Amino acid sequence: MDFTLLGPFEARHEGRLVRLGSRRQERCLLAVLLLEAGRPVTTDRLTDLVWNGVPPDGARVTLHTYVGRLRSALRPYGVTVDTRHDGYAVDVSEHTVDVREFLDLAGRAALAADPGEQVRCHDKALALWRGPLLAGTLDPTQRARLGGRLSELRLTALEQRAEAQLTMGLHERVITDLTPLVGEHPGRERLVAAQMTALYRAGRQTEALELHRATRDHLVTELGIEPGPALTTLHERILNADPRLDRPPAPLYAVRVREEWLPWSTGGHPALEFCNTYAGWHHAPAVPGSDWLRTYRTLAVWAGRQALTDDDAVDRLLTRASAHPTEAAEALAEAKTFRTALYACLTDPADLRAFRTVAGFAEAAARAAVLDLDDDGLAHWRLPPATGLRLPVLATARFAADLLADPRRLTLRACPSDDCGWLFLDTSGRRRWCSTATCGSGRS
Incomplete structure (x- = not known):
């Protein structure tokens, strides 16, 4: 089976959509197990996550009922939910989960020395995201608890891809990719620096400086801090039209x-x-x-x-x-x-x-x-x-x-x-x- 969690939750078998879990809590339970695929999750943690910190009376019994329903629904497709001590684990070794694909591709990009290979791996990894993690299954509080690490890795991948693209001279693509993001994440100085560099190389110096001003205002007003040394140095170089900003570094030899x-x-x-x-x-x-x-x-x-x-x-x-x-x-x-x-x-x-x-x-x-x-x-x-x-x-x-x-x-x-x-x-x-x-x- 193919499970997609990076967006609306879906399960497919040979391309056909499979309906799993008649209740949102059942889908949430399966999603938590898939996020931890191969590793046991304790019953206490499952009840806490599924009911978002407020489990009802008899939650453990209800959880056991949900597990039984999921086992019956998944068994025809070769997916097992095993009991492990005081918890459960899902075995998807012969199946695909988009979260695992994302982590694998992001890891390959981090190991690649060639910027072209970095961009290709990041493109594939980021294309797996079709919306917020488990949209329609998790509420915002659950998503923050479950998906904080994944959201951070996604932003890091976006930053690393932009930097690799700048190395390759693809500043126009950086502008296209990052324009909708820098406003959503004004505190990500690395993301802002990539966008400022791309704008400057595209002959849009004024916009690059305006982006710095808006970022500084946010940091000072919301967090009470000044931009870090990397963003400050970049700002000074743009003001001085530093020629080092004009072209990406060439590979040696x-x-x-x-x-x-x-x-x-x-x-x-x-x-x-x-x-x-x-x-x-x-x-x-x-x-x-x-x-x-x-x-x-x-x-x-x-x-x-x-x-x-x-x-x-x-x-x-x-x-x-x-x-x-x-x-x-x-x-x-x-x-x-x-x-x-x-x-x-x-x-x-x-x-x-x-x-x-x-x-x-x-x-x-x-x-x-x-x-x-x-x-x-x-x-x-x-x-x-x-x-x-x-x-x-x-x-x-x-x-x-x-x-x-x-x-x-x-x-x-x-x-x-x-x-x-x-x-x-x-x-x-x-x-x-x-x-x-x-x-x-x-x-x-």
Whole structure:
């Protein structure tokens, strides 16, 4: 079953709405157990929460009756309500609860070093909220008692997402997201700071300063305090038109191409540069934020920058990816699979499984390639538009095949940093790191 608590309470089985609990107290009881899914809740706490601190005479008996009704209603769907000492626990290990999904996504966002991944996780987490917690089931007092932590986590996620968006230069989206919220939460200085920064970058300095004034008035009038040092410093920088506010910080060892951040070229060969779109190869599991290829768009733009295809072809790829997101996601996943096999093949010549994977891609590229004559009279192998969204990975595979047959492969080295592992050609035999002062460890 699928249980939704972040908004009106609903239970669905295979997409169909299931009616649970004829009384509001029964739904409230189930909601409390779902919020604590897998953990026992004592009878005393349940009666206190269900009747909001004023349990009637015989509340324990009534609660037991409610539990019996819920067990009967949930049993056909494989959901059990177990008796645990002086309380109850619901087992939803094989089912989904949107609160658990929200907490999982928020946790993943907090661990991600890459702002794009942070925004994606926060977007998914915040999209689960369809209104106030258990709207129509809890009254405001119950909601404050039960949902205080979740409400705080939601606001924190909104703040963290806004800061990640500012890092990516998405100040217009921050304004759109936060405008209805800053008025509701004037005491959230972190939220206000993100909105002020976004307004300033959008050329709306007056509005940013007005927001600061309104926030300060609220803090002084309602709480008797001045804004904190972070908001005060931001206010001073806006007044002085501090250039540090104009642009988001760039990732280290990156270049901006078509609004995408790409790593500097340090490998000396397109196949190596493809492997170098990942940092932290020596880590297991992978370091969060180590992947530069966060979207198919980044992959297509990277292919253009490496001259694996021309600008017109990149435009076509981006248009098709926008129109066919599922196909784009599959092509990106395939590219990452190829990248992993290529890295293994290049760093361990004895890895025959990796070699066969790379060879399969190279053979597919050879079958798809056509020989064209350029205006300069020279012929070149190219991949036609019919290759579709696989063009970047197949183009890379052709270069990978050439490198595997090139004696220069014997000069291949991997940056020894645990946070890097980037590949480069060391024909001089003197280099140790991927490039002077540009180790991938500084970015991850």
